[in-house]
Amino acid sequence: MHIVATPAHRHPVPGKQRSTAVPGPALAGTTGTTIAPLATTATPAPARHTIAIHHVDQILLGVRRLGFDIDAVLRRAAISPALLASPNARVTQDQYAALIRTLRRTTRDELWGLLSRPVPPGVFAHAAGAMVHSATLEEAIQAGLRQYRLHLDEFTPRLHLSPDGKTASLILHGHAPATPCQIFAKSTFAFHAYGLINWLVARRVPLSHVDLGSGPPQALTDTERIFNTTVRYGQSCTALHFDAAWLRLPVMQDPAGLREFLLETPHKLLVRYRDNSCLAERIRLHLRSHLDDELPSLEQMAQMLRLTPQTLSRRLRDEGRGYQNIKDNLRRDAAIGMLEHSCLSLQQVALRLGFSELSTFHRAFKKWTGVAPGEYRQRGMQPISPIQDDSPRQSA
Numbered sequence: 001m002h003i004v005a006t007p008a009h010r011h012p013v014p015g016k017q018r019s020t021a022v023p024g025p026a027l028a029g030t031t032g033t034t035i036a037p038l039a040t041t042a043t044p045a046p047a048r049h050t051i052a053i054h055h056v057d058q059i060l061l062g063v064r065r066l067g068f069d070i071d072a073v074l075r076r077a078a079i080s081p082a083l084l085a086s087p088n089a090r091v092t093q094d095q096y097a098a099l100i101r102t103l104r105r106t107t108r109d110e111l112w113g114l115l116s117r118p119v120p121p122g123v124f125a126h127a128a129g130a131m132v133h134s135a136t137l138e139e140a141i142q143a144g145l146r147q148y149r150l151h152l153d154e155f156t157p158r159l160h161l162s163p164d165g166k167t168a169s170l171i172l173h174g175h176a177p178a179t180p181c182q183i184f185a186k187s188t189f190a191f192h193a194y195g196l197i198n199w200l201v202a203r204r205v206p207l208s209h210v211d212l213g214s215g216p217p218q219a220l221t222d223t224e225r226i227f228n229t230t231v232r233y234g235q236s237c238t239a240l241h242f243d244a245a246w247l248r249l250p251v252m253q254d255p256a257g258l259r260e261f262l263l264e265t266p267h268k269l270l271v272r273y274r275d276n277s278c279l280a281e282r283i284r285l286h287l288r289s290h291l292d293d294e295l296p297s298l299e300q301m302a303q304m305l306r307l308t309p310q311t312l313s314r315r316l317r318d319e320g321r322g323y324q325n326i327k328d329n330l331r332r333d334a335a336i337g338m339l340e341h342s343c344l345s346l347q348q349v350a351l352r353l354g355f356s357e358l359s360t361f362h363r364a365f366k367k368w369t370g371v372a373p374g375e376y377r378q379r380g381m382q383p384i385s386p387i388q389d390d391s392p393r394q395s396a
Helices: 053-059 061-066 070-076 081-085 093-107 123-132 137-149 180-201 223-227 244-248 255-264 267-271 279-288 298-304 309-318 323-341 346-352 358-369 373-380
Strands: 155-161 167-174 207-211 230-232 238-243
Touching: 053 061, 053 081, 053 093, 053 180, 061 070, 061 093, 061 180, 070 081, 070 093, 123 137, 123 180, 123 255, 137 155, 137 167, 137 180, 137 244, 155 180, 167 180, 167 244, 180 223, 180 238, 207 223, 223 230, 238 244, 279 309, 279 323, 298 309, 298 323, 309 323, 323 346, 323 358, 323 373, 346 358, 346 373, 358 373
Parallel strands: 207 230
Antiparallel strands: 155 167, 167 238, 207 238
């Protein structure tokens, strides 16, 4: 689960004092130093983070194992199957959320056929319902894990404290030889658990690090950005690690808020409580307002932040980012959104992204995704043949 907008205002429940949204700090650098905030007066362009096709390929592991018609499943989510052939391709958040909904309905399983026994639809809602009646985050996590342990055979999720009581760890203890399906099921469970934790306390809980059972990805993925921390691959257990002090936070949500949250799931798991306090994200937010202009150089951005270019580069490097990479990814995500959801010509898309020449946009887009923008749009616009009902459709 995950990550941006602040929760909608609702009246507080007796016994639960609902906090107002806490604004992120001004572009904070190292301790004791404040970076000048960036003004964003223009309306931001629709340039939300996109999702690597690698994650689409992984989420299909269960239905592939069960023999479902993959092309039909993808088309029902408005994703062209041809995109799977482009390792650098990406899909929009709306497409990925639609794929999750499609898989859940098609398989009647909240983990989409990844495990030997389906997790029946409604388990997530029941677990979340038990959690909102808890007083603290620790009580809520324990209540949710009790619900899930009734439905999981391959692994058991438990909350642990370190011997010194300073670190809390949500660890998924495996009981069967690891398979690609089981490994992805565990990472998915951790993702959903983290998003639910953030929602319960109405803020992002920072992780010290994440352990995953999968090996280091060969293709570009979004895992580190999503968790916003160090990810250790090839570990014996999948786990989330964070400061145990967060367990004492009060649960800020209520049953009315839960109904709204469930209506927004899974989309809000992808975008809620993004860490806009990190330097890279706040720079990206500023640049979104200026996509149709020439984006500032590193030196110009550093001047706006009242930093030296060397200091700006170092602080972005500490976050695992680079300034040129931020600009490229922003333009790539904006381009994909325009190609997927608008009738703009390629020339118009290029101009809106600040490219004076269509040929320059072509070269840049092919570098970002592996295919030219015209080919990308053609793949995405292949005829969609949606399945007409929710019953599982398996290939012959």
